[in-house]
Amino acid sequence: MGSRSDPTTDPALRSWVPVREGSDFPIQNLPYGVFRREAGDPGGIGVAIGDSILDLAPLAGEGLFDDSIPRPRALEAPSFEGVLALGRPTWRKLRGRISELLSAGSREIRDVPGLGERVLVPLDQADLALPVAVRNYVDFYSSLEHASNMGRMFRPDAEPLLPNWRHLPVGYHGRAGTVVVSGTPVVRPWGQTKDDDDSAPSWEPTRMLDIELEVGFFTGAGNQLGTPIPIQTAGDHIFGLVLVNDWSARDIQRWEYQPLGPFLGKSFATSISPWVVTLDALEPYRMAGPVQDPEPLPYLRADDASAFDIELEVGLSSAAMSERGFSPHVVSRTNFRSLYWSMAQQLAHATSNGATAGPGDLFASGTISGADPSSYGSLLELSWRGTRPLVLPDGSKRAFLEDGDTVVMRGWCGDGRERPRIGFGELTGTIVPALADHLADGRPTIQSPRE
């Protein structure tokens, strides 16, 4: 997977499409997304370049992908599941061809009258949709620092890590159907909660609404039922990465989660960034991950460097800050490379029992926390269960999220000067107040809208 021989990641490459300095989307990136030009539009597959989206379907219609993609109809669908199914050799050809079409010397688009206008859509005039209808969503727990912090807070008298943690990437299934795209408002959920000294649970809106800073990957190609994906080829099944905010209601989660794990405390919404950054674009930022001790079992042993040097940042704005035009206050900075279990290990483990993985599967890292308290990936850790509230620039304090708060996550590789900036764009979400007195007396205050 040598990046040096891959012309699409060459730092010297430039596009004829204008790209601002500091843009997340230079020609070395070329992330995929699904966009709508207007409401009701079924959606098209696009690639971000500078402040524009390159619309792939009309390019296919002009025959510009003939050699690079065997099934051009995959580019016409309102999700890119068809692209995911193509597999890495075709992903590479397609990426190579898009890079070629956009590179400074190419006139193939510009030479067709009107084509440039048809295929380049200003980013600020498009709605970005969920890029893939998520069919399975697995959430891991792969940050050593996060798992240790959770242990320290909730089992203070025991070893922070449970005995299995260093032997396998602990994970569980989340709700695929509530994975939503960046910008989707998050309604504060009602739920059952119970404090230790309460005799019975209460029904109330969560008072401990939290974020989880994560990175997820989408798979393609895939395996057949009963046939695991070995770790040596796991990377071939990873199409690309997104930022993930796994919203969590800690009080609901705490009461419900024994013995089968989190359920309603996390199933109300999981937000992902709209642009899927390909593993091919990230190759120059591949590096060795943390040393694993004890050495994992053979089926989890990889020879290759399998971590990626992705900077991550979480910003938070109160409603007052948003109204007054303040920038989000950065509450956490960390890096994806610190993750103990690699994506390849996660995928090999998840399929080691013969379970399938393929197009539409999203695997997320779990909360990414670094060693330093300023690098924790959840408010639960940042405020240490509310004992050390964060102070925002408007003077307000935060243990957990309040209504009107907006969370903005960002991720990127490279400094944008010596090394191209491979950015993820923004992952945002704003908290909407809970429904009023919802179901508290056993009668609905509102009906399900489709009834």
Next chain:
Amino acid sequence: MGSRSDPTTDPALRSWVPVREGSDFPIQNLPYGVFRREAGDPGGIGVAIGDSILDLAPLAGEGLFDDSIPRPRALEAPSFEGVLALGRPTWRKLRGRISELLSAGSREIRDVPGLGERVLVPLDQADLALPVAVRNYVDFYSSLEHASNMGRMFRPDAEPLLPNWRHLPVGYHGRAGTVVVSGTPVVRPWGQTKDDDDSAPSWEPTRMLDIELEVGFFTGAGNQLGTPIPIQTAGDHIFGLVLVNDWSARDIQRWEYQPLGPFLGKSFATSISPWVVTLDALEPYRMAGPVQDPEPLPYLRADDASAFDIELEVGLSSAAMSERGFSPHVVSRTNFRSLYWSMAQQLAHATSNGATAGPGDLFASGTISGADPSSYGSLLELSWRGTRPLVLPDGSKRAFLEDGDTVVMRGWCGDGRERPRIGFGELTGTIVPALADHLADGRPTIQSPRE
């Protein structure tokens, strides 16, 4: 939802299609499935009647559903997700029309030359496919007896039930992508296991392969994100029921499941019966469920009877028994009506935080165990952790499943004489040996077939 006024469930109703005495599929049932006439056929939506399948698409093509279904293309798809999306008023119209077309007095099908031959497919000449591509799979833990048995076995010195169990239907997400149709072979999974006195985990095929006898329901219509389905209308969202065998590798599950719940111990396969029995067909068998103490919170309180009187049975055949033509040995008999938490409560709870549910969502009950040891729904309970092995008619003993074992689950309402038999057909699965020495040295013995 009064069954007395519903002509489709009238015990006196007869069909012009022959129906054997004791058939699971009299005209009062009319379950939906997806079938293929031959390999490679994209699949059609059918309704079981006696020993035949009524193929719906050609009937729609003849215009025979004009008044009952607004979107006849829903009947042409290779899954019935489109039917699920129609909602209960249309489900009722469609069911009423199919009942009318099949009832003894009707000549509408028989009067069109050749139509009867085109639309009636012998059951034994068709392959039954997964009826719905499952988009979300939730598994509950709603049997008081099962949850208590698990507590007694794994926490012998504590209260069998955890504190939350009587306050909410405990549940978690399973892997939607590995829900498979009856008859799919189950490959014994490899996995990490660790006994208490081992210093490190082993990598081996599971030695504790188990079944879980469950009943699941598919939803349709559905809600919008952020808007719960109130319990008063939850029944309107339940299309129909299937039998579920949630295969479980107890040794893998035991080592991995803390703190986030089951993952690989259950994700290798979950089998469902091919025919979805509608809630409308089951209405005559609706009855009051167990008394709930303490009374649940208001959002989980329903006025209606919400249990269903469904007999359940598990049979087991060793390879030797299958070869010698023995019938499966019945190892458990129980009833769905004993379930502590109702389907309506499960659905209201699962959406109480605003999570969506809709077409493609499968909600399963969790293992259904009765009070008597002969009514337990898993081998773990039936053999009491292997301390009381079952004895099969060929003299062999079983604590857990062996290679070549076939499990057959059945479910039905009614005696078939005074009350029509509403049956689920069979849910079967045979255990296939684990892959040889798979990945034990870190190298794959086989490649993923699609690479």
